[in-house]
Amino acid sequence: MIELHNVSKSFGDTLAVDDISFTVPKGRFCALVGTSGCGKSTTLRMINRLTAHGGGEITLDGQVVAAYNPVQLRRRIGYVIQDTGLFPHWSVARNIGTVPRLLKWPVDQIRERVEELMQFLDLPVDAFAHKYPHQLSGGQAQRVGVARALAADPDILLMDEPFGALDPITREKLQSMLARLQARLHKTVVLVTHDMDEALRLADHLVVMRDGKIVQQGSPLALLQKPANDFVDSLLGGLERGLKQASLTRVRDHMAPLGPTLPAQSRVPDTYTLRQALSVMLRDHCERVTVVDKSDVPVGELSLRKLVKEAHAEQGHGRES
Amino acid sequence: MPLMDALPIRGERWARWCPNRVMLCLTVAMLAALWGLDVVSVAPNRIVQSTGYPVWQALGLPGAGLATLLLTVMFGLAVHPERSGYPALLAASCLLLLLLPFGLMLASHWLITPGAAQARLGIGPAYWTLLFMLSLCLVELRLRMRLARGWMLLIILAILGVWWLCAALWLQPLALVQEFQARQEAFYRALGEHVALVSIAVTVSIVLGIGIAMLIRRFSASRKSAFAVLNFLQTVPSLALFGLLLAPLAWLAARFDWLAAMGIKGIGWTPALIALIAYSLLPMVRNTYIAFEAVSPAALDAARGMGMRPAQCFWQVRLPLALPILLEGVRITTVQAVGLAAVAALIGAGGLGTFIFQGLGQAAMDMVLLGALPIIAMALMADTALGALAEKLRQGDHPAQGERA
Numbered sequence: 177m178i179e180l181h182n183v184s185k186s187f188g189d190t191l192a193v194d195d196i197s198f199t200v201p202k203g204r205f206c207a208l209v210g211t212s213g214c215g216k217s218t219t220l221r222m223i224n225r226l227t228a229h230g231g232g233e234i235t236l237d238g239q240v241v242a243a244y245n246p247v248q249l250r251r252r253i254g255y256v257i258q259d260t261g262l263f264p265h266w267s268v269a270r271n272i273g274t275v276p277r278l279l280k281w282p283v284d285q286i287r288e289r290v291e292e293l294m295q296f297l298d299l300p301v302d303a304f305a306h307k308y309p310h311q312l313s314g315g316q317a318q319r320v321g322v323a324r325a326l327a328a329d330p331d332i333l334l335m336d337e338p339f340g341a342l343d344p345i346t347r348e349k350l351q352s353m354l355a356r357l358q359a360r361l362h363k364t365v366v367l368v369t370h371d372m373d374e375a376l377r378l379a380d381h382l383v384v385m386r387d388g389k390i391v392q393q394g395s396p397l398a399l400l401q402k403p404a405n406d407f408v409d410s411l412l413g414g415l416e417r418g419l420k421q422a423s424l425t426r427v428r429d430h431m432a433p434l435g436p437t438l439p440a441q442s443r444v445p446d447t448y449t450l451r452q453a454l455s456v457m458l459r460d461h462c463e464r465v466t467v468v469d470k471s472d473v474p475v476g477e478l479s480l481r482k483l484v485k486e487a488h489a490e491q492g493h494g495r496e497s
Numbered sequence: 498m499p500l501m502d503a504l505p506i507r508g509e510r511w512a513r514w515c516p517n518r519v520m521l522c523l524t525v526a527m528l529a530a531l532w533g534l535d536v537v538s539v540a541p542n543r544i545v546q547s548t549g550y551p552v553w554q555a556l557g558l559p560g561a562g563l564a565t566l567l568l569t570v571m572f573g574l575a576v577h578p579e580r581s582g583y584p585a586l587l588a589a590s591c592l593l594l595l596l597l598p599f600g601l602m603l604a605s606h607w608l609i610t611p612g613a614a615q616a617r618l619g620i621g622p623a624y625w626t627l628l629f630m631l632s633l634c635l636v637e638l639r640l641r642m643r644l645a646r647g648w649m650l651l652i653i654l655a656i657l658g659v660w661w662l663c664a665a666l667w668l669q670p671l672a673l674v675q676e677f678q679a680r681q682e683a684f685y686r687a688l689g690e691h692v693a694l695v696s697i698a699v700t701v702s703i704v705l706g707i708g709i710a711m712l713i714r715r716f717s718a719s720r721k722s723a724f725a726v727l728n729f730l731q732t733v734p735s736l737a738l739f740g741l742l743l744a745p746l747a748w749l750a751a752r753f754d755w756l757a758a759m760g761i762k763g764i765g766w767t768p769a770l771i772a773l774i775a776y777s778l779l780p781m782v783r784n785t786y787i788a789f790e791a792v793s794p795a796a797l798d799a800a801r802g803m804g805m806r807p808a809q810c811f812w813q814v815r816l817p818l819a820l821p822i823l824l825e826g827v828r829i830t831t832v833q834a835v836g837l838a839a840v841a842a843l844i845g846a847g848g849l850g851t852f853i854f855q856g857l858g859q860a861a862m863d864m865v866l867l868g869a870l871p872i873i874a875m876a877l878m879a880d881t882a883l884g885a886l887a888e889k890l891r892q893g894d895h896p897a898q899g900e901r902a
Contacts, residue, residue: 247804257802262796263818264818324803334802
């Protein structure tokens with residue numbers, strides 16, 4: 177559990193972070209969102225003491241971070257940064273094993289852990305273990321970065337715009353990888369991003385920051401339903417807000433049982449979001465789609481009318497499993 | 498469009514003809530030098546003016562023919578390098594380099610009457626030109642073939658070894674060999690002094706240079722003034738610096754007995770060492786500073802974020818990443834010090850420069866060569882060895898940075 181109470185930080189005369197408070201319960205995913213220079217990275221770096229905080233108090237599992245030895249503290253916290261920060265003179269395997277080596281694990285255990293993580297992150301050991309960072313694509317390099325952060329199995333994961341430098345397709349892939357990972361590992365994650373879609377997709381709790389202050393925080397749905405002001409509204413995409421909200425819930429939570437009428441021609445899997453279902457309707461010029469399960473068996477149907485009515489009501493939580 | 502490709506277009510053949518122009522020029526120049534300049538010179542003794550001989554007299558027709566043939570083959574290979582391949586060119590160049598001393602043997606066989614113990618064989622301009630151009634060929638071929646520096650070092654060492662063997666065993670009439678044999682002991686002493694001067698100067702400047710670079714990084718306000726001082730030191734002419742050091746050092750030695758007891762005086766090794774270190778500092782400090790600045794901030798941030806202690810950050814990340822550029826500084830410093838140490842002979846510091854200045858005084862060019870050739874060889878070897886080391890250390894790093902043209 178990470179708690180920030182009235183935390184401030186100033187660099188010289190400028191107040192970078194101004195009296196912010198938020199809590200990330202154990203196993204939850206929190207995203208700090210805002211435009212560049214709003215103090216979100218500084219906030220993140222104060223948690224693992226890469227930057228010392230000014231006023232206020234930051235606690236991890238009830239203990240103030242200022243009381244920890246910073247080196248020991250950081251070894252307990254996974255840390256991923258935008259430029260991957262891989263050590264260019266070390267092979268992939270050695271990079272991933274950094275923290276276990278710092279913690280003086282036995283060599284065999286390190287190797288085992290590295291291989292396990294590489295498998296887990298879809299990096300075949302034979303092909304990648306001995307490669308150097310410059311031989312990797314952006315996506316591969318960042319997967320190594322994530323593996324390195326997870327190496328010593330920390331409870332807490334801090335990610336500073338991890339996918340900011342990647343192309344949209346790779347970013348999309350890594351986001352779903354991270355979602356899968358989180359569904360399995362249940363780390364306490366703080367993610368800094370300027371990409372609202374990324375935050376909506378991954379986080380349970382959003383903290384929107386501007387000029388060092390928190391403008392609004394809450395669940396994705398809460399923000400989408402009631403943006404506190406125009407700034408949050410514009411971050412959420414303004415007119416696109418409705419669509420983004422529709423992308424938070426899945427078809428299977430809203431479909432109706434199969435009716436007596438002939439099933440519709442267009443089919444959508446039940447794992448699709450309402451937004452994707454709507455897109456299918458627009459594409460196929462129809463008002464009704466048949467919902468199918470994994471093995472392509474019809475299990476229900478969804479009409480445009482129902483979709484429009486329900487997209488706003490529910491707080492579905494079936495994201496990305 | 499295969500049909501278009503099949504059409505004979507005027508000029509097409511010429512457009513596709515891409516010879517290695519560097520090798521073409523070099524081989525043509527070598528052929529011209531071989532036939533146009535004197536290959537060797539012969540003097541009945543050390544004092545008398547020597548007479549030059551062209552290739553057909555020096556090597557005889559078979560020798561001249563062989564050299565010409567090899568050069569013509571190289572020319573032919575350079576016309577279509579992509580087909581015949583560069584390895585053949587490299588082999589031909591190495592063969593020519595290996596044959597050079599045997600050419601001299603031939604010349605001494607043809608031109609020097611047996612029993613004329615005083616007669617001396619001088620190496621002529623054609624020979625020097627050939628040697629120089631062949632070295633250029635090796636450089637060009639190394640770049641084209643992307644050979645590692647380590648391989649080049651091996652090749653050069655092998656060639657030098659063969660030369661040394663030939664000179665020691667069979668080339669008695671060669672003036673250079675005679676000069677060497679006349680002062681063998683002095684030569685080895687001078688060589689030792691030279692190596693000692695250079696290695697002490699370089700070691701001290703590495704330690705000082707890294708220290709100063711660290712201080713400059715710590716106190717960034719001092720950067721401009723520190724580099725200004727170092728730049729100034731670098732611009733003072735070496736002889737002037739020796740002169741400037743003479744008076745204060747002599748004064749110090751006269752004032753403090755224990756300094757004089759240590760062997761410190763106005764001339765000799767002390768001012769030479771101080772001057773060498775002063776000149777070495779700028780490249781050393783500059784490269785160290787740049788090396789540490791160039792380390793990726795992301796890697797350092799990650800290192801800290803992973804929980805490395807400051808010392809671990811330095812030894813595991815910062816230093817290894819800075820090392821290739823740092824070694825480049827050591828390379829520049831060493832090569833420069835090898836050359837500068839020659840001048841130090843003027844103030845009695847010894848070293849191979851002694852032969853150069855003595856030879857100049859006696860108008861004995863072969864004695865000058867006795868000093869100059871080992872200096873050149875030392876500089877080349879230091880350059881290649883340190884370059885190879887830096888290249889090896891760079892392996893994990895971006896290869897794009899590693900390739901120096």
